[in-house]
Amino acid sequence: MRIDIVSLFPEFVEQCAGFGVTGRARERGLLDLHGWNPRDWAEGNYRKVDDRTFGGGPGMVMLVEPLRRCLAALRQADPLPPRVVYLSPQGRPLDQARVRELAALPRLALLCGRYEGVDERLVQAEVDEEISIGDYVLSGGELAAAVVVDAVARLQEGALNDAGSASQDSFEDGLLDCPHYSHPVEHAYGTVPEVLRSGNHAAIARWRRQQALGRTWQRRPDLLAGRVLSKADQALLDEWRREQGR
Numbered sequence: 001m002r003i004d005i006v007s008l009f010p011e012f013v014e015q016c017a018g019f020g021v022t023g024r025a026r027e028r029g030l031l032d033l034h035g036w037n038p039r040d041w042a043e044g045n046y047r048k049v050d051d052r053t054f055g056g057g058p059g060m061v062m063l064v065e066p067l068r069r070c071l072a073a074l075r076q077a078d079p080l081p082p083r084v085v086y087l088s089p090q091g092r093p094l095d096q097a098r099v100r101e102l103a104a105l106p107r108l109a110l111l112c113g114r115y116e117g118v119d120e121r122l123v124q125a126e127v128d129e130e131i132s133i134g135d136y137v138l139s140g141g142e143l144a145a146a147v148v149v150d151a152v153a154r155l156q157e158g159a160l161n162d163a164g165s166a167s168q169d170s171f172e173d174g175l176l177d178c179p180h181y182s183h184p185v186e187h188a189y190g191t192v193p194e195v196l197r198s199g200n201h202a203a204i205a206r207w208r209r210q211q212a213l214g215r216t217w218q219r220r221p222d223l224l225a226g227r228v229l230s231k232a233d234q235a236l237l238d239e240w241r242r243e244q245g246r
């Protein structure tokens, strides 16, 4: 997968993707990142990329023309046409389902806004979709872009070591994750649940599913609101709630 990042600070996102799973995905040729700086396409010796907003009020707006030229250049850099994504608070909330769809695309171009954002005419003419990583305001789109890069990189085939661990992810089936434990078994903070040391893989899988269902019901009932649980899952959740009530 190729990802082009359009930003006044392109090196920032490339550094975010320089280590861990994303770094490994790049080394394995699973992810190809390219940074593009609209300032390189701005006119004049001040290489102006922003200007005052019409209608008055505080803040500057990123100009159409440097971004248009920058996007034209990145399109020419590879025959694959990119899906152009604008990271903004006005975007559609990002969730794992959307991450999976993005991860399946051959090429993404992530447009990072600064100042008060981008001239709306550029957005209307060039952006395929706006995405928000959450209902809060950042000083620029770069951190949001880095989130998208990380989330899609780890879904690239071969990016994660133990096969299938992405499919075991929380949110992979719309539920929160179960709790995790490691050594030591006994600690002042508590003891590792017996079932996890039993070697009974069916019981372990059952316990994990039940914990995921219980925690989702308790912490994020909104994730369950939109779905009908299987009879088995409903039974697990009912049992979990009874045990909680005890």
Ligand SMILES: CN1CCN(c2ccccc2CNc2ccc(C(N)=O)cn2)CC1
Binding pocket: 087, 088, 089, 112, 113, 114, 115, 116, 117, 118, 131, 132, 133, 134, 135, 136, 137, 138, 139, 140, 141, 144
């Ligand atoms: C002070 N202004 C800075 C620029 N910003 C703005 C406006 C438009 C586009 C991008 C940005 C960049 N900021 C982002 C980006 C994404 C998210 C998200 N939730 O995904 C939050 N913030 C508006 C506010």
